[in-house]
Amino acid sequence: MSATLRLERVATTRDAAATRALAFELASVARPGDLVCLVGELGAGKTQFAKGFAAGLGVADVVSSPTFVLMAEYEGRLPLFHLDLYRLEDAADALAGGLLDDRQAAGVTIVEWAERLESALPAPRLDVVIDGTGDEPRRIALRTAHDAYRRYLEPGG
Numbered sequence: 458m459s460a461t462l463r464l465e466r467v468a469t470t471r472d473a474a475a476t477r478a479l480a481f482e483l484a485s486v487a488r489p490g491d492l493v494c495l496v497g498e499l500g501a502g503k504t505q506f507a508k509g510f511a512a513g514l515g516v517a518d519v520v521s522s523p524t525f526v527l528m529a530e531y532e533g534r535l536p537l538f539h540l541d542l543y544r545l546e547d548a549a550d551a552l553a554g555g556l557l558d559d560r561q562a563a564g565v566t567i568v569e570w571a572e573r574l575e576s577a578l579p580a581p582r583l584d585v586v587i588d589g590t591g592d593e594p595r596r597i598a599l600r601t602a603h604d605a606y607r608r609y610l611e612p613g614g
């Protein structure tokens with residue numbers, strides 16, 4: 458399928474539990490090597506989404522923002538690697554060899570503030586763009602330009 462393929466599915470969530478539930482459901486179609494990029498301003502719900510996704514992978518640990526480490530790793534149905542690129546000055550060096558290494562090929566990588574890597578992001582990925590903060594409902598757009606990620610946009614996989 459063409460590399461310019463662009464697909465989108467949009468959901469609205471009214472509270473954090475609904476955002477976590479959406480992510481939980483999406484995790485059921487996750488495969489080794491997947492890259493999930495979370496885009497949205499501070500307080501949009503990126504970490505809430507990551508928590509729900511982790512729960513959907515069967516991660517038992519509490520997932521929080523990896524503020525003091527670049528990447529946190531969790532044990533689930535697949536290994537989960539959670540990154541937060543908010544302070545990219547620190548992250549840039551660590552990521553000089555690329556966002557995904559061999560270890561991550563065996564698991565799912567979920568990245569907050571992924572847009573800070575801009576052109577360095579690989580094209581095969583799912584983008585999760587969250588609009589809204591505070592008490593507002595969140596508009597969550599799931600987008601991909603890569604055929605392998607269609608399964609995230611089709612309810613039921």
Ligand SMILES: Nc1ncnc2c1ncn2[C@@H]1O[C@H](COP(=O)(O)OP(=O)(O)O)[C@@H](O)[C@H]1O
Pocket residue numbers: 470471472473474475476497498499500501502503504505506569590591592593594595
């Ligand atoms: N629909 C919603 N989806 C996600 N979070 C929501 C929603 N409504 C309210 N919230 C609240 O917004 C905050 C989102 O925080 P967090 O996930 O840490 O944001 P980010 O990681 O994007 O900075 C949480 O306090 C959460 O309870």
Ligand SMILES: [Mg+2]
Pocket residue numbers: 503504522569
């Ligand atoms: Mg966060």
